Each structure stands twice: as structure tokens, then as C-alpha cells.
Amino acid sequence: MELNLHLLNPEQRQAVEHIDGPLLILAGAGSGKTRVITHRIGYLIDQGVAPDQILAVSFTNKAAQEMRERVGHLIGTSLSNRVHLSTFHSLGLDILKKHIEKLGYRRTFTILDQGDQISLVKDVLKDLKLDPSKVDPSDLLFLISRAKMAFLEPSKMPEFRYHPLMPFAQKTYRHYQAALRGLNAVDFDDLICLPVRLFEEHEKVRRRYASHYKYVMVDEYQDTNHTQLMFMEAIVREHQNICVVGDDDQSIYAFRGAVSGNILQVEKTFKNTRVIKLEQNYRSTNGILRAANALIANNSARKEKNLWSNNGDGDPITMVESKDEREEAEYVAAEIEALRFHLRLNYRDFAVLFRVNPQARLFEEAFRTYNIPYQLVGAAEFFDRKEVKDFIAFLKACLNPEDEVSMRRIVNVPPRGIGTQTVEKISVWAAEHQVSFFEALKSVSAGAQIDGMNHASHEHLKTFIQLIENFHQEFNATTHISQSARSLLHELNFVDYLRSAEKSPKVASRRIENVQQVLASIAQFESRAGGTLDGFLTRIILDQSSASKENEEDAVQCMTLHASKGLEFPVVFMVGLEEGYLPHERSLVNQAGIEEERRLAYVGVTRAQKKLYLSLSAERSRFGKKDERSPSRFLSEIPKEMIDSNMASLNPKLREMKNDLNLKYLEAMRAQLFSD
Numbered sequence: 001m002e003l004n005l006h007l008l009n010p011e012q013r014q015a016v017e018h019i020d021g022p023l024l025i026l027a028g029a030g031s032g033k034t035r036v037i038t039h040r041i042g043y044l045i046d047q048g049v050a051p052d053q054i055l056a057v058s059f060t061n062k063a064a065q066e067m068r069e070r071v072g073h074l075i076g077t078s079l080s081n082r083v084h085l086s087t088f089h090s091l092g093l094d095i096l097k098k099h100i101e102k103l104g105y106r107r108t109f110t111i112l113d114q115g116d117q118i119s120l121v122k123d124v125l126k127d128l129k130l131d132p133s134k135v136d137p138s139d140l141l142f143l144i145s146r147a148k149m150a151f152l153e154p155s156k157m158p159e160f161r162y163h164p165l166m167p168f169a170q171k172t173y174r175h176y177q178a179a180l181r182g183l184n185a186v187d188f189d190d191l192i193c194l195p196v197r198l199f200e201e202h203e204k205v206r207r208r209y210a211s212h213y214k215y216v217m218v219d220e221y222q223d224t225n226h227t228q229l230m231f232m233e234a235i236v237r238e239h240q241n242i243c244v245v246g247d248d249d250q251s252i253y254a255f256r257g258a259v260s261g262n263i264l265q266v267e268k269t270f271k272n273t274r275v276i277k278l279e280q281n282y283r284s285t286n287g288i289l290r291a292a293n294a295l296i297a298n299n300s301a302r303k304e305k306n307l308w309s310n311n312g313d314g315d316p317i318t319m320v321e322s323k324d325e326r327e328e329a330e331y332v333a334a335e336i337e338a339l340r341f342h343l344r345l346n347y348r349d350f351a352v353l354f355r356v357n358p359q360a361r362l363f364e365e366a367f368r369t370y371n372i373p374y375q376l377v378g379a380a381e382f383f384d385r386k387e388v389k390d391f392i393a394f395l396k397a398c399l400n401p402e403d404e405v406s407m408r409r410i411v412n413v414p415p416r417g418i419g420t421q422t423v424e425k426i427s428v429w430a431a432e433h434q435v436s437f438f439e440a441l442k443s444v445s446a447g448a449q450i451d452g453m454n455h456a457s458h459e460h461l462k463t464f465i466q467l468i469e470n471f472h473q474e475f476n477a478t479t480h481i482s483q484s485a486r487s488l489l490h491e492l493n494f495v496d497y498l499r500s501a502e503k504s505p506k507v508a509s510r511r512i513e514n515v516q517q518v519l520a521s522i523a524q525f526e527s528r529a530g531g532t533l534d535g536f537l538t539r540i541i542l543d544q545s546s547a548s549k550e551n552e553e554d555a556v557q558c559m560t561l562h563a564s565k566g567l568e569f570p571v572v573f574m575v576g577l578e579e580g581y582l583p584h585e586r587s588l589v590n591q592a593g594i595e596e597e598r599r600l601a602y603v604g605v606t607r608a609q610k611k612l613y614l615s616l617s618a619e620r621s622r623f624g625k626k627d628e629r630s631p632s633r634f635l636s637e638i639p640k641e642m643i644d645s646n647m648a649s650l651n652p653k654l655r656e657m658k659n660d661l662n663l664k665y666l667e668a669m670r671a672q673l674f675s676d
């Protein structure tokens with residue numbers, strides 16, 4: 001292995017070579033922070049450290065994956081695959097899979113998603129005789145989550161002490177936690193909180209991890225919360241070999257409890273922390289960096305920083321105002337085709353960044369019209385759709401029949417005469433007889449009497465149990481999970497069920513398509529990772545990013561600004577730059593909210609390497625009405641001289657070219673049609 005440290009500047013090199021004791025790298029976007037981490041991993045291995053003793057934590061799965069690729073390029077995949085590179089949540093999950101029994105859960109625990117969490121809170125509210133229509137469950141969940149991220153009881157959180165919902169939150173929290181335990185389930189935050197508790201209560205386990213991971217690195221440190229800091233501290237307590245890198249200007253998760261003060265906390269938590277600053281940006285042209293600097297300078301609470309690079313001025317930034325949202329999406333699609341052609345770029349060189357996921361829809365449509373492959377990164381909504389959740393719950397239940405949450409979800413899907421009341425009765429029966437929900441189902445199907453269940457339902461239940469047991473065996477034995485998933489769908493007559501359950505044929509076919517999409521994702525997962533069903537399900541829980549409509553590797557990358565953190569692309573389109581989207585209307589309540597949105601805009605701008613497009617529409621239809629939009633205030637903060645003087649709405653040349661492209665496309669189609 002040959003690691004060339006000459007490809008680093010002197011400060012980066014110092015950071016790479018400082019391997020013993022705490023290290024903090026504070027630097028702006030594109031200054032090579034992540035590069036330091038990847039080279040440091042290579043350097044450690046070069047120094048004789050075993051790859052599996054290195055733990056590197058990143059924020060999103062995509063970022064972790066990219067880091068893995070970069071390390072692979074440096075030291076070869078046989079070594080890089082042994083390094084523990086993950087996100088906080090997947091690290092937590094790994095630990096819980098091994099040790100959760102020590103915390104009083106069973107090994108076959110489930111992870112609830114947000115929808116499940118909300119229904120659980122509703123149940124809890126009912127039990128507490130609180131009216132769910134008066135207290136919004138998601139507001140309570142927000143407070144509960146913030147408490148977990150601070151590793152505190154809700155009432156102990158100083159910033160929310162006077163929150164009007166606090167008394168409810170406090171009460172709900174305890175019951176919610178108990179209800180989770182009752183279901184043998186954990187929520188997303190528990191993936192961090194429970195390992196921390198485990199380490200607190202089981203010193204031996206903590207020591208085992210602490211002595212295993214000899215070197216720990218954390219990327220995007222500005223977005224970690226207190227519990228995550230505790231998590232890492234527990235692992236490095238003895239050796240203190242921790243390296244964290246971050247940029248306060250890119251802190252964009254305060255709303256989820258990230259403490260940007262954590263960066264300063266590092267020096268307090270770890271004595272004698274060496275601090276290294278990186279100055280030079282290697283990613284972007286100076287034109288882009290000047291825009292980024294000018295933008296972020298409008299934030300008050302920040303450490304002064306000025307990004308510069310040796311990459312020349314580059315092209316001016318293009319600002320485009322389209323007539324409406326359709327024109328905006330079409331513009332982006334046409335421009336991508338044009339640039340791809342003229343600059344010989346690949347589809348994967350383009351990113352479309354927006355504030356919230358639903359904004360993606362029109363771009364997806366335009367890309368389909370133009371036949372442009374695209375990938376929607378981290379689109380959680382896909383997995384929130386009922387049919388998708390149902391099918392996934394089936395897979396989970398087959399894999400692990402003790403997964404009560406999933407089992408309850410699907411026991412009557414497609415309907416087999418086991419209504420909610422019967423399910424409740426079966427639950428009660430399970431509790432009385434001290435067996436699991438699945439055991440209770442089995443007993444009932446074998447003849448145990450429950451009020452209100454007729455003979456036919458018994459029979460249907462019997463078939464159902466048989467089906468689950470068969471597929472349980474099959475999924476555990478097979479290496480072709482996609483084939484088994486397909487035959488499960490077939491056995492259930494799931495497609496017919498969707499077709500008949502939905503009045504509108506259009507809606508029905510969309511739902512069927514979504515389920516097919518899950519099958520396609522499974523097939524893709526199987527072919528890439530040779531994966532197990534467990535692996536697939538874990539990935540969608542942690543990642544939720546397998547919802548790409550196209551499975552090509554070379555695809556335009558569409559994602560939210562949050563999901564783009566740490567990534568870079570030759571050409572970036574920031575779209576929907578309008579008041580209400582960016583800054584988001586929810587953030588307008590105070591200065592801090594707007595400053596967080598500005599950092600988000602800054603993250604977007606600094607993703608671009610060569611070309612940056614800032615795009616907006618003059619109006620959008622909302623609820624059937626035309627809604628006039630005003631440009632984002634952030635646009636006016638970027639000095640005019642950096643922006644393409646031809647601030648034209650749709651550039652006429654492009655319009656011609658667009659028609660031209662359409663014509664060519666039509667001609668090609670025609671040729672194909674008449675060839676046989």
C-alpha cells in the first residue's frame with residue numbers, strides 16, 4: 001500500500017499525522033475535512049493499526065458510503081471494507097443487536113418509524129385520557145425526541161422548561177417509553193440513547209467497545225447532539241483518541257437538538273485537544289466561494305471565515321426565474337441535457353437541491369419526459385405510503401413473527417375478518433396468558449375461543465399463520481430474497497387487493513407501481529450486496545434512500561439541502577429559491593430560525609464545484625389557485641456582479657435548443673416506429 005501524503009497541504013498533513021489524543025479540525029466547506037479523515041484512516045493502517053479497530057462516524061448513509069469509496073480508492077477495498085465506517089444510528093443498532101437483552105428488551109426488537117411513533121403516542125394519550133385532538137402527538141414527539149437527544153427527562157430541558165406542553169410531554173414520555181418496551185420496540189432516537197445507557201449501566205460492555213475501537217473519527221461534528229457526544233466519549237474515555245471535524249457555518253440540525261456549542265464542548269470534554277484550522281477550499285471556483293462568503297456574512301453569530309481557492313473565477317452563477325413551477329422543472333431538465341452534451345458530463349455530475357422532499361415531484365416528471373435517469377436520495381415519504389408500509393410490514397413479520405408492531409399492522413391485510421376489536425381481544429388474551437401476540441394468534445387459529453370471531457375468520461387466520469410460517473422459513477433459508485418477496489406478494493394476491501380496494505384505477509395503478517418499486521429495490525439490493533432480508537430492512541430503516549425510480553448508476557442526484565451535506569457535484573441546481581421555501585415558512589418566527597436557513601443555503605451553494613444555478617418561479621399553483629412568489633431574501637444577499645448578467649427568465653437559446661431536442665427525440669421515435 002502506498003499512501004501519498006504529498007497530496008495534502010501542511011495543515012492537513014499535520015492533522016493526519018496527529019494520531020494520539022484528541023484532535024479538533026474546524027474549517028469551512030470544501031477545505032478537505034473529510035479528506036483528512038479518509039487519509040487519516042489510511043495513515044493509521046499504514047502505521048500498523050488494524051482496520052477493524054478504526055471507527056469513523058458520518059452523518060448520513062450517503063456520506064458514509066462516499067467516505068467508504070474514498071478510503072477504498074486510497075488503500076484498496078479489501079482493507080477499507082474492514083474499517084468500521086457508519087452513521088451514529090447504524091453503529092447504535094449494531095450494538096443493540098448484540099446487547100439489548102441487558103436492557104430488558106428481547107433480541108427480536110423492532111424499530112418504529114415516525115408513523116408508528118405517532119400512532120403509539122395516540123394510544124398513550126388515550127390511555128392517559130388526554131384528548132389527541134387537543135394535543136398534537138407530533139408536538140409531543142418533538143419534545144420527547146429533544147429530551148432524548150439531550151439525554152434528559154423532558155422537564156429537565158432548560159430551553160423547554162416553560163413550554164406549554166411540557167406537563168403533557170413529561171407524562172407522555174414515561175408512558176410512551178413503557179409502551180415501547182411493552183411492544184419490544186425502540187424508536188430512532190433510542191438507537192443512540194439505549195447504547196449510551198447500556199454503556200452507563202454495563203461497564204464491562206463499555207470497556208469492551210472502548211478497547212476495541214482504538215481510533216475514533218467523527219465527520220460533520222457541528223450537527224451532533226449531546227447524546228451522541230456522550231456515546232463517543234464513552235468509547236474513547238481511556239485512550240482519548242478522537243478526531244472530530246466540523247464547520248459551524250454548516251450547522252443545520254439545531255431543530256433536531258444538535259448543539260453547535262458541541263464543537264466548543266470538545267475542548268472541555270477532552271483535555272488537551274489539539275485544534276487545527278484549514279483555510280483553503282479545493283472544491284469550488286472562486287466565483288462560487290465569493291457568493292457563499294457574501295451570503296453567510298449576513299449571519300450574526302459566527303466565527304469569521306473566508307473561503308478561497310486556487311480554482312480560478314470560473315463561470316458566473318446563473319440565476320433563472322421561470323414563469324411557473326412546470327417551466328422551472330423543464331428548464332432544469334433541458335439545461336442538464338444541454339450541459340451534458342456540451343461539457344461532456346455524466347448524469348451523476350448534476351445535483352438538484354431543494355428544501356423539502358415534495359418539491360421533487362415536478363422534477364421527477366420532467367426528468368421522465370426527457371428520459372433523464374435520476375435518483376431521489378433519502379425520500380422518506382416513499383416508505384410512508386400505506387401500501388409500501390404494509391408490504392414492508394409483511395416482510396418484517398415473515399422475518400420475525402415476534403415483531404408485534406408489524407404483525408398487528410398486517411394481520412387483517414388484505415382483510416380476513418380480523419378487525420381492530422378482534423385484534424384488541426387477541427392482545428388482551430396474549431397478556432392474560434403471558435404469550436406473545438404471535439403465539440396468541442397461533443392459539444386462536446388452533447381453536448382458542450375469542451368473542452366475535454366466526455368460523456370463517458378462524459380458517460382465514462389459520463391460512464395466514466401458515467403463510468407467515470412458510471415464508472419465515474423461506475426467507476431464512478433463501479439467498480434469493482427478491483424471488484421470495486415476489487412469491488409472497490403473489491400468495492397474498494396483493495396486487496388484486498390493491499386494485500379492488502381503490503376506486504380510482506389511476507390511484508390503484510400508482511399504488512401497485514409503488515409495491516413493484518419495493519420489489520425492484522430488493523432485487524437491486526440483492527444484486528449489489530448479495531444481501532439478506534434483514535440487511536435490506538435494516539437499510540431502509542436507517543437510510544430510506546432506495547426509492548430511486550431508475551436504478552442506473554449514472555443518474556442525476558435529487559435531494560434535499562439537508563441530505564446534500566458533505567457531498568459535491570460539478571453542477572448544482574438550487575431550485576425553488578423563494579420566500580417560504582428557503583427560508584422555509586416555518587423558520588420565519590425568529591432570527592435563529594432564519595440564520596439556520598441561511599446556513600442551509602450556504603451548504604447548498606458550497607456543494608457546487610464548477611457551475612451553480614439559482615432557480616425560482618414567479619408563480620406556483622397551490623390548491624388550484626395561482627400563487628405569486630417572491631424571490632428568496634438570500635438571493636439579494638449575493639452580489640449582483642457574481643451573477644450572470646443575462647438574468648433572463650428562460651433563456652431564448654435554450655428554448656430553441658429545447659424544441660430542437662424534442663424534435664430529435666420525436667424523430668428518433670418515428671424512426672423506431674417505422675423501422676419494422
Ligand SMILES: Nc1ncnc2c1ncn2[C@@H]1O[C@H](COP(=O)(O)OP(=O)(O)OP(=O)(O)O)[C@@H](O)[C@H]1O
Pocket residue numbers: 007008009012027028029030031032033034035036247250281282283565566567568606
Ligand atoms: N490538499 C488537497 N489537494 C487537492 N484536493 C483536495 C485537497 N484537499 C481536499 N481536496 C479536495 O477538495 C474537495 C473537498 O474536500 P472535502 O470533501 O474533504 O471537504 P470538506 O471540508 O469535508 O467539505 P464539507 O464541509 O462540504 O464536508 C474534495 O474533492 C477533495 O478531494
Ligand SMILES: [Mg+2]
Pocket residue numbers: 033034035219566
Ligand atoms: Mg466533509
